[in-house]
Amino acid sequence: MIELYVLLGLMIAGAVIAIEVKNLLSAVVAVGIxxxxxxIIFLLLKAPDVALTQIVVExxxxxxxxxxxxxxxxxxxxxxxxxxxxxxxxxxxGLAVVAAIVTFNDLSPFGAxxxxxxxxxxxxxxxxxxxxxxxxxIILDYRAYDTLGEATVLFTAVIGVLAVMRSPGKxxxxxxxxxxx
Numbered sequence: 001m002i003e004l005y006v007l008l009g010l011m012i013a014g015a016v017i018a019i020e021v022k023n024l025l026s027a028v029v030a031v032g033i034x035x036x037x038x039x040i041i042f043l044l045l046k047a048p049d050v051a052l053t054q055i056v057v058e059x060x061x062x063x064x065x066x067x068x069x070x071x072x073x074x075x076x077x078x079x080x081x082x083x084x085x086x087x088x089x090x091x092x093x094g095l096a097v098v099a100a101i102v103t104f105n106d107l108s109p110f111g112a113x114x115x116x117x118x119x120x121x122x123x124x125x126x127x128x129x130x131x132x133x134x135x136x137x138i139i140l141d142y143r144a145y146d147t148l149g150e151a152t153v154l155f156t157a158v159i160g161v162l163a164v165m166r167s168p169g170k171x172x173x174x175x176x177x178x179x180x181x
Contacts, residue, residue, distance in 0.1 A: 007038075031061075032062040035062070056157045
């Protein structure tokens with residue numbers, strides 16, 4: 001349990017560093033530390049599939065942020081009053097508050113049993129799916145869309161890294177001749 005508190009402290013320290021540091025590259029590294037600590041927390045909480053998804057998405061995000069930081073000069077802008085931006089900010093904040101209220105109202109009351117729905121799966125996995133292995137029946141039958149979603153996230157992250165990190169290809173001689181004509 002102490003490991004979780006240490007990792008949470010590391011995440012809080014990384015967040016403070018990311019906010020307070022003046023160098024953008026250092027802020028990106030601090031954000032990467034936060035994601036790494038979160039994936040280790042998922043591993044400690046016995047959720048390796050979520051940890052794997054977190055680490056892949058975190059690596060892609062850090063690569064994209066580092067590339068954007070290194071290849072782009074950030075100009076100093078003077079921000080004037082923008083009524084449309086303020087309106088949109090207030091609108092999105094209001095929508096977030098409404099979504100939070102709706103979500104919190106659907107939660108079960110404090111102290112109510114949390115295992116009401118999830119008790120169904122281990123008890124009916126073998127008879128309901130015909131599989132011998134309970135874990136396989138839950139992952140492949142009851143949680144098939146979730147597994148497909150995780151595989152899609154991982155595939156998209158890998159394709160994103162390949163697209164960002166690839167070097168520009170050489171053009172064919174025919175393409176070069178067509179451009180000169």
